[in-house]
Amino acid sequence: MQIALDAMGGDHGPEELIGGALLAVKQSSLQVTLVGNQQILQAHLDRLRSDDIGSSQIQIVHAAEVVEMGESPVDAIRKKKDSSVLVAFELVRQGLADAAVSAGNSGATMAAAVRKLGRMEHVSRPGIASIFPTLKKPVVMMDVGANVDCRPQHLFQFAVMASAFSHIFDIDRPRIGLLSIGEEVGKGNTLVKETYARLAASSLNFVGNVEGRDVFQGDVDVIVCDGFVGNICLKLSEGLAGAAMQMLKDEIMKSTAAKIGYFLARPAFRAFARRVDYAEYGGAPLLGVNGIGIICHGKSSAEAIKNAILEAAKMVEKQVNQRIIEGLAANAQDEELVI
Template identity: 40%
Template structure:
């Protein structure tokens, strides 16, 4: 297996570099072909790495960056200021082919703005989209956009669908079912943009299966579900909150009395397995599709397990050579607006 070289924005996220360093050390021990570049303040990172004397430093380097983009910084500030920020240095390393992917838990708006500025988009892509795997009854589906583009027209949704289909196919789905998220499944339902996007997708060459509602997404009615970033972000955050609330309610019920604690002891192995499958940290890591490079955004509040999942997502996309597959898949349909030239 060929090596995967990934740059990690070590200064991003809500909790600082300590957990990021811990996640990187764990990933290196799990994947012998993985090489990581921690991007940030060398003195601080070296002091944290001192706690792991057994780490293979031949596979873990530090790229110096003296500045940090705060979670409160506006995208314009990230673009015009802080030229030596860890996020920018990591993306420049990707642009210059020194690494094969970037993972950051930092400011989402800044990461998207800098990614577009430094890496540029693939031919035929107007806007990159954030995509993540959402667990369903039968496995998972790719949901996009998750917040990179709040306002989208029909052609943007059409492009997201094409990119999502390529991603699903790269993950082994032979003919991905593509759907538009909507308030109903009837043709007359939805706003103007969604109905116009449906018209484009019906003649796109994709395996378009129509509209899907929120509950249909979790039933596994599609492999790729497309929406604008406003809807996608609300759906994602609401789903994470619901999963957390249900878990807490179940735990509280089992601890209510000795009888329920006894029942909980019997059911505990099953509940732990279910929690492992649905826990948001396991599915952490949203990819920025449409860039000339692999960029994965980790949740800012992710712990070590979540950060490991984001790094693993980037590692898998490097292994799959996702940008090349995206470029090839998008070229099958020609330029934007030229539908029906390829079949997927």
């Protein structure tokens, strides 16, 4: 299997990204194509590659341009035809790669995926799914930012797509929750109430509304919401996890005993930090396009990039897109009934 990696995007530069690619090929039989400036990438690769990695496992495809983090996604994708992110998705389009991964400008990655791969049939709006850590299994939330104003059919399609994606965790019949402000039917805003009826009438494994406090309990596999709410949840969680650790450390620094305690418990703190670090779970797939694309945090470490590459491969292996097509087809009739 061949994964194209935009090796120029991201806050840490090509070195970290190539490091991630090397970690991925070392622990799998995957092949990774690094996309970007040939000369720069080759120089890093020569330095980083160990002898046990065959030349067939890592190759470079040249792309002359780079979309910068601050650029307007739409403009960048229109003007920089030879940018690493567009070339990576062009490889997927041509069947030369099975999936593309980028830690560059998120908007540009999304725009490149939609432009090169096109929307899937029956999908009104592609969306971004994100994996949240919970007390039990990870939960998939969708949409987390691609679509800020949604209609019920969009949320319904997110449910189908996120369920298909959750198969990468070997979940057979994913339990779907609708994010709302009360568990009872009838709770929520107009969008949620209308979506509830549609989900309840479908063949999906819809378990009802879930509240904000349920997100981290892990009692559902998929949480559906519009991209405005989902994006706020995602960033609020990141912000709170960081702020909570900071507050706890502030308290610990107030006493010597607590400082010693912290020193002794440090491995546990590190393990905890990894557990709540979103980057550890790989990246956020853009679902609803004819191909596989994963959007990573700009700040992704080599470890996070490795996880995103393995996640992309898992999506291919688990036939996520085929499941989406089947899921949408199976519910096309229900949808008509509920509209």
